[in-house]
Amino acid sequence: MTRYIFITGGVVSSLGKGLGSAALGALLQARGYKVRLCKLDPYLNVDPGTMSPFQHGEVYVTDDGAETDLDLGHYERFTGVPARRHDNITTGQVYTEVLGKERRGDYLGATIQVIPHITNEIKDFIHEKEGTADFVLCEIGGTVGDIESLPFLEAIRQFGNEIGTSRALFIHVTLLPYIPAAGELKTKPTQHSVKELMSYGIRPQILLCRADRPISQDERKKIALFCNIDEEKVIPALDVKTIYEVPLSYHAEGLDCQVMNSFGLENTPDLDLSKWERIVRRIKEPEGAVRIAIVGKYTNLADSYKSLNEALIHGGIANKVSVELNFVEAEVFENADPLSYLQGIDGILVPGGFGQRGAEGKIRAVQFAREHKIPYFGICFGMQMAVIEAARNLCGLKNANSTEFGPCSEPVVGIMTEWLKEGEKEERSEKTGKGGTMRLGAYPASLRESSLVAKAYGSTDISERHRHRYEVNIAYREALEAQGLIFSGLSPDGKLPEIVELADHPWFIGVQFHPELKSKPFDPHPLFVSFIRAAIEQSRLV
Numbered sequence: 344m345t346r347y348i349f350i351t352g353g354v355v356s357s358l359g360k361g362l363g364s365a366a367l368g369a370l371l372q373a374r375g376y377k378v379r380l381c382k383l384d385p386y387l388n389v390d391p392g393t394m395s396p397f398q399h400g401e402v403y404v405t406d407d408g409a410e411t412d413l414d415l416g417h418y419e420r421f422t423g424v425p426a427r428r429h430d431n432i433t434t435g436q437v438y439t440e441v442l443g444k445e446r447r448g449d450y451l452g453a454t455i456q457v458i459p460h461i462t463n464e465i466k467d468f469i470h471e472k473e474g475t476a477d478f479v480l481c482e483i484g485g486t487v488g489d490i491e492s493l494p495f496l497e498a499i500r501q502f503g504n505e506i507g508t509s510r511a512l513f514i515h516v517t518l519l520p521y522i523p524a525a526g527e528l529k530t531k532p533t534q535h536s537v538k539e540l541m542s543y544g545i546r547p548q549i550l551l552c553r554a555d556r557p558i559s560q561d562e563r564k565k566i567a568l569f570c571n572i573d574e575e576k577v578i579p580a581l582d583v584k585t586i587y588e589v590p591l592s593y594h595a596e597g598l599d600c601q602v603m604n605s606f607g608l609e610n611t612p613d614l615d616l617s618k619w620e621r622i623v624r625r626i627k628e629p630e631g632a633v634r635i636a637i638v639g640k641y642t643n644l645a646d647s648y649k650s651l652n653e654a655l656i657h658g659g660i661a662n663k664v665s666v667e668l669n670f671v672e673a674e675v676f677e678n679a680d681p682l683s684y685l686q687g688i689d690g691i692l693v694p695g696g697f698g699q700r701g702a703e704g705k706i707r708a709v710q711f712a713r714e715h716k717i718p719y720f721g722i723c724f725g726m727q728m729a730v731i732e733a734a735r736n737l738c739g740l741k742n743a744n745s746t747e748f749g750p751c752s753e754p755v756v757g758i759m760t761e762w763l764k765e766g767e768k769e770e771r772s773e774k775t776g777k778g779g780t781m782r783l784g785a786y787p788a789s790l791r792e793s794s795l796v797a798k799a800y801g802s803t804d805i806s807e808r809h810r811h812r813y814e815v816n817i818a819y820r821e822a823l824e825a826q827g828l829i830f831s832g833l834s835p836d837g838k839l840p841e842i843v844e845l846a847d848h849p850w851f852i853g854v855q856f857h858p859e860l861k862s863k864p865f866d867p868h869p870l871f872v873s874f875i876r877a878a879i880e881q882s883r884l885v
């Protein structure tokens with residue numbers, strides 16, 4: 344029997360609902376249950392793929408090629424369960440589906456309305472998960488009170504009624520702001536938020552209260568009284584040092600116990616959370632430190648590179664070091680000497696990116712890493728920039744560039760017009776629409792024996808997630824390899840370069856895919872483990 348847990352948010356956004364859901368998922372797993380997490384996003388975009396990282400943070404790509412919300416990354420990192428296309432739905436998708444049915448005549452004769460047509464579509468999405476896990480955790484994006492959220496709240500209310508209280512649980516995440524002048528945490532916004540939720544017919548059974556300091560028993564009592572919730576189900580969710588401490592902290596505050604209790608399930612007192620304790624200990628008590636420069640252009644919004652930041656931390660966990668991330672805006676290198684920004688750095692990473700702004704700066708960062716023999720990790724755009732740098736400065740092709748920035752005479756990186764996906768040909772052109780049309784999702788690659796990457800992976804057959812429209816042009820392979828830039832990973836048909844590495848360099852790797860998406864704290868990605876190890880070696884040289 345599948346039980347459903349709905350997680351809503353109140354008061355303000357960015358309360359860490361996604362992390363909270365992921366942490367609860369991990370705690371239920373530790374109790375031996377099979378979990379599945381999904382996210383319902385009220386915005387109108389069909390998916391976040393067309394949004395700027397500044398708007399919505401990172402786009403998380405699943406193996407089956409969906410561009411999804413970054414919370415799915417938290418779910419996968421915390422539970423190890425690979426996220427799927429059908430774990431994320433948006434208002435845009437719901438309407439596309441309903442309007443498609445209307446045009447086909449599926450509802451002939453009916454007037455199409457938000458209730459029941461839109462809400463039914465949302466409920467179908469939730470129903471689809473039936474039988475796939477013991478617990479399905481559904482996070483509702485946005486904040487209670489948003490106009491866009493209403494159909495989703497109505498849908499989960501109906502869904503909860505239909506399956507009954509023994510199978511549905513509502514958790515509301517709120518904020519208790521601290522007011523220095525009063526010297527206390529304020530409960531009023533939480534009271535209002537619960538009241539709002541109740542006005543939609545949803546009574547939360549558990550409140551997860553975010554606060555920056557301990558919540559007193561009196562305050563918990565007050566919240567319980569005003570919000571009509573059992574006192575022990577008002578759970579403090581205090582700020583912690585590392586996100587990987589969240590499962591431990593929630594467990595200590597009784598969240599998973601109260602979930603068991605709400606469903607009338609047996610409460611095993613001694614949970615084995617040693618896996619999380621080990622990770623937290625490694626993060627809090629490192630035996631050394633390395634400094635990594637991330638040269639990108641969405642550097643002032645940490646969420647833009649969410650999975651990347653985490654994967655680097657995972658590399659640190661594996662090597663028992665802390666990883667200091669220095670974000671450098673690529674454009675600064677267009678006028679300044681990289682040395683002033685990159686002195687004392689143990690590793691340089693150019694992450695994924697789109698568009699011309701900052702590209703020349705990234706190329707200079709690559710050149711600096713190559714010439715100074717500093718470990719370099721180029722991811723997707725970062726690999727493309729590395730190849731352009733080598734083509735210009737090692738092969739003497741001064742006009743080498745990517746056609747992403749316009750026509751050029753040496754298209755070392757060019758648009759992909761066709762490729763194979765699971766044996767079927769995919770075709771694109773410059774004119775193809777922008778939504779969901781990149782090379783997306785998991786693709787296999789074959790690695791060259793005894794290459795640096797093959798050693799890092801411990802294998803010559805890999806599968807990694809992609810999200811790009813342009814590709815390194817295989818026609819330049821011979822010229823580049825003659826100068827030491829080895830094409831050490833290729834698509835199985837040998838047509839698409841997947842990995843390049845420099846022969847005469849301690850650690851210089853560019854990958855066309857996004858390895859950061861699959862890294863987990865308890866299963867760090869081999870390339871990040873290897874990169875951080877190289878950075879440690881570098882730090883010993885300085």
Ligand code: GLN
Nearest residue numbers: 695696723724811812813
């Ligand atoms: N803009 C590049 C492309 O579309 C790289 C994309 C990326 O880094 N994810 O190919």
